[in-house]
Amino acid sequence: MNSTTQNTGTHLVEQLAATSDAAPSQRLLHARGTWAQGEFVPSPGAAGISTAPVFAAPRTPVTARFSTTLGGSGGHDGDPGDQGLAIRVGDLDLVTFTLPVFFVRTGADLVAFLRATRSGDPAALPAFLREHPEAETALGFAAKARPVPSFTGVTYHAVHAFGLVDAAGTTRWVRLSLRPLHPLPALEPAEALALPGDYLTRDLADRLPARFELTAHLPGPEDELHDPTRLWAGTGTVPLGTLALTGVQEPSAEPPFDPLRLPPGVLAPRDRLSKDRSAAYAAARARRHA
Numbered sequence: 001m002n003s004t005t006q007n008t009g010t011h012l013v014e015q016l017a018a019t020s021d022a023a024p025s026q027r028l029l030h031a032r033g034t035w036a037q038g039e040f041v042p043s044p045g046a047a048g049i050s051t052a053p054v055f056a057a058p059r060t061p062v063t064a065r066f067s068t069t070l071g072g073s074g075g076h077d078g079d080p081g082d083q084g085l086a087i088r089v090g091d092l093d094l095v096t097f098t099l100p101v102f103f104v105r106t107g108a109d110l111v112a113f114l115r116a117t118r119s120g121d122p123a124a125l126p127a128f129l130r131e132h133p134e135a136e137t138a139l140g141f142a143a144k145a146r147p148v149p150s151f152t153g154v155t156y157h158a159v160h161a162f163g164l165v166d167a168a169g170t171t172r173w174v175r176l177s178l179r180p181l182h183p184l185p186a187l188e189p190a191e192a193l194a195l196p197g198d199y200l201t202r203d204l205a206d207r208l209p210a211r212f213e214l215t216a217h218l219p220g221p222e223d224e225l226h227d228p229t230r231l232w233a234g235t236g237t238v239p240l241g242t243l244a245l246t247g248v249q250e251p252s253a254e255p256p257f258d259p260l261r262l263p264p265g266v267l268a269p270r271d272r273l274s275k276d277r278s279a280a281y282a283a284a285r286a287r288r289h290a
């Protein structure tokens with residue numbers, strides 16, 4: 001990482017920290033979470049679409065962390081908010097969450113969005129939305145989200161477009177998601193809030209093994225490839241493989257998840273959001289471990 005990227009990340013993280021009451025040792029977002037281990041087995045056609053080693057190897061070990069986005073360590077898993085799933089599979093990291101699009105296009109806009117939602121001023125969010133109408137789509141999904149019964153029953157999206165490059169050098173821009181083979185119906189908010197505050201973490205061991213399909217979602221001809229705030233109209237999908245999580249187990253060393261840690265055969269997203277995220281995660285880890 002060059003020093004400009006490092007400064008961007010540090011500055012962003014200082015600003016995020018100012019909107020949060022998380023302790024310095026905690027993640028500023030996605031504080032509550034739990035680890036799992038498993039493996040990834042590619043689909044028969046995956047190696048034809050990308051030369052990434054994870055699609056050529058018969059199986060690759062996976063380290064995963066499930067998380068809840070909001071509320072810090074004192075929050076309740078049944079509170080409104082989305083869930084996250086970060087996986088490290090070989091030389092590929094996917095850092096995903098349960099909304100199909102993101103609220104904003106840059107780290108600076110995320111800070112402004114969080115300031116508006118956390119200010120306590122009822123006029124702040126409408127004012128933000130007048131400046132940033134792109135946030136409406138993700139807010140619509142967030143408003144409809146209901147508490148989940150388990151981390152294992154919901155779809156996680158990587159949001160950005162990644163370029164899958166085949167052996168002939170052809171690139172296909174796709175959005176990647178992890179879809180549960182056994183989706184679970186949502187809980188009523190009151191039902192979820194009656195459970196222990198960390199029920200998603202407590203529940204995980206009983207839900208494993210759990211399987212997710214890694215799916216490549218293809219854009220339609222009119223879709224804006226590199227705007228992570230916009231849904232794609234394209235409905236085509238290609239299965240890339242199965243993630244099987246088999247055990248709850250904390251890794252001996254936390255993998256430094258980075259949405260831009262990508263193998264040959266997978267091109268980095270061209271949006272600004274992914275660059276700001278990558279810089280912020282490195283700075284946030286440094287802050288937590290300082």
Ligand code: HEM
Nearest residue numbers: 027028029030065084085086096097102106107159280284
């Ligand atoms: C500019 C936009 C974003 C910024 C600045 C940001 C910032 C952060 C920060 C500071 C953390 C805590 C990192 C740590 O302490 O290790 C975090 C964690 C996380 N973020 Fe983001 N985030 C952004 C967008 C997103 C998006 C679009 C997604 C999903 C597609 C996402 C999913 C996650 C997940 C799953 C974690 C937890 C990772 C783990 O388990 O270690 N974030 N984010």
